[in-house]
Amino acid sequence: MSCGFEEDGVAYLDGELPRERAEALAAHLPGCVLCTAQHAGLVRLREQVAALASAPLPLPSPGLRARVLAEVAGANGSPGTGLWAWLRGRLQPWMLAPALAGLAALAWLAWSPASPPSPSLDAPLPAWAAEATEEPAVLEAALVMDELDELRLGALETPEDLEVISALDELEQEGRP
Amino acid sequence: MARRTLAPSGRNFPRAPVLNVPGNAMNAPPDEDCARMARVARGDTRAFAELFDRHQASVVRFATRFVGDAARGEELAQDIFVSLFRAAPRYQPTARFKTWLYRVATHHCLNARRGLAARASSVGSEPLAHVPADPSHSPHAVAEGRELAGVLSAGLAALPERERAAFTLSRFEGLSYREVAEALETSESAVKSLVHRATVALAGRVETHGRAA
Numbered sequence: 001m002s003c004g005f006e007e008d009g010v011a012y013l014d015g016e017l018p019r020e021r022a023e024a025l026a027a028h029l030p031g032c033v034l035c036t037a038q039h040a041g042l043v044r045l046r047e048q049v050a051a052l053a054s055a056p057l058p059l060p061s062p063g064l065r066a067r068v069l070a071e072v073a074g075a076n077g078s079p080g081t082g083l084w085a086w087l088r089g090r091l092q093p094w095m096l097a098p099a100l101a102g103l104a105a106l107a108w109l110a111w112s113p114a115s116p117p118s119p120s121l122d123a124p125l126p127a128w129a130a131e132a133t134e135e136p137a138v139l140e141a142a143l144v145m146d147e148l149d150e151l152r153l154g155a156l157e158t159p160e161d162l163e164v165i166s167a168l169d170e171l172e173q174e175g176r177p
Numbered sequence: 178m179a180r181r182t183l184a185p186s187g188r189n190f191p192r193a194p195v196l197n198v199p200g201n202a203m204n205a206p207p208d209e210d211c212a213r214m215a216r217v218a219r220g221d222t223r224a225f226a227e228l229f230d231r232h233q234a235s236v237v238r239f240a241t242r243f244v245g246d247a248a249r250g251e252e253l254a255q256d257i258f259v260s261l262f263r264a265a266p267r268y269q270p271t272a273r274f275k276t277w278l279y280r281v282a283t284h285h286c287l288n289a290r291r292g293l294a295a296r297a298s299s300v301g302s303e304p305l306a307h308v309p310a311d312p313s314h315s316p317h318a319v320a321e322g323r324e325l326a327g328v329l330s331a332g333l334a335a336l337p338e339r340e341r342a343a344f345t346l347s348r349f350e351g352l353s354y355r356e357v358a359e360a361l362e363t364s365e366s367a368v369k370s371l372v373h374r375a376t377v378a379l380a381g382r383v384e385t386h387g388r389a390a
């Protein structure tokens with residue numbers, strides 16, 4: 001048989017019932033066997049859950065922050081899929097040096113008065129030079145330099161970054177026949 | 178346990194200085210985070226990092242409890258924060274920021290659970306069982322506490338999704354019924370029913386377990 005308060009027990013304990021309703025339930029409780037029995041069980045469960053809620057869960061892994069910010073940086077205007085993203089993921093600062101050295105060498109070759117014939121601004125680059133500038137690492141280096149400049153942030157080589165690289169290397173090894 | 182090491186579009190990202198936010202971020206005035214969202218909408222990644230630092234613990238905790246698996250919870254938290262970033266231009270500060278954040282989080286968790294169900298995967302029951310051993314308790318009491326945590330965890334996983342969401346937000350995250358209603362996009366009276374049914378179901382499980390033990 002229904003007393004009309006069956007769905008109110010938890011809200012009552014949570015202080016979420018309107019005052020009049022809460023007062024009515026408080027008056028009803030001692031005389032209702034069903035509500036009294038349910039009330040005891042609910043009080044106990046709330047305590048048990050409160051104890052669980054205050055117990056600490058394991059902390060999020062420190063890599064989460066890096067992954068979220070990386071994905072957001074990818075979503076913030078730069079391409080973020082496929083091989084390109086994979087390359088972006090692997091790029092480390094030390095890789096910038098040879099890439100930038102390559103660019104510098106290219107610039108020197110292109111503009112040096114000693115290299116005949118001197119190309120005009122509109123002249124197409126020789127095939128090998130065009131190929132070199134399309135090298136993803138070179139373009140990537142320029143992009144990353146821009147971003148670093150923009151964000152004014154610190155070093156890329158955190159232990160987590162290195163961990164990611166080594167995990168990728170392992171995956172790569174496993175993937176090989 | 179498997180840990181996702183790199184996002185699909187992942188790239189190593191430098192660490193910004195960790196923000197020292199005093200107190201609980203959830204108790205901070207809501208306008209602070211709304212203002213941060215306005216900056217995020219303009220593409221300010223530093224404001225986004227601040228929001229992440231303030232709310233990551235809550236989001237990971239909620240997602241972990243919801244799906245019942247720490248690694249999956251963290252993956253979901255990643256998706257939730259990326260969604261938050263993408264949704265920033267459309268963000269209207271009509272609700273408190275945390276309520277809106279939990280709305281995004283719940284949406285993701287519900288979808289993830291549907292995905293899990295479609296793949297016929299079982300939901301883990303590990304995280305709620307992470308009850309640290311209190312040195313002042315006897316080994317028996319510690320074992321009992323862990324057992325109870327396991328029963329509650331399994332009970333939570335067995336609840337209908339919306340009941341689980343309402344219960345988790347209310348009991349574990351401390352949201353009021355009104356805030357839960359906003360997060361679940363439903364009425365307060367519906368939340369009252371959801372939380373009640375979930376609590377009664379869990380109490381029944383604990384009681385049955387107690388009798389069997």
Ligand SMILES: [Zn+2]
Binds near residue numbers: 003004005036
């Ligand atoms: Zn009654």
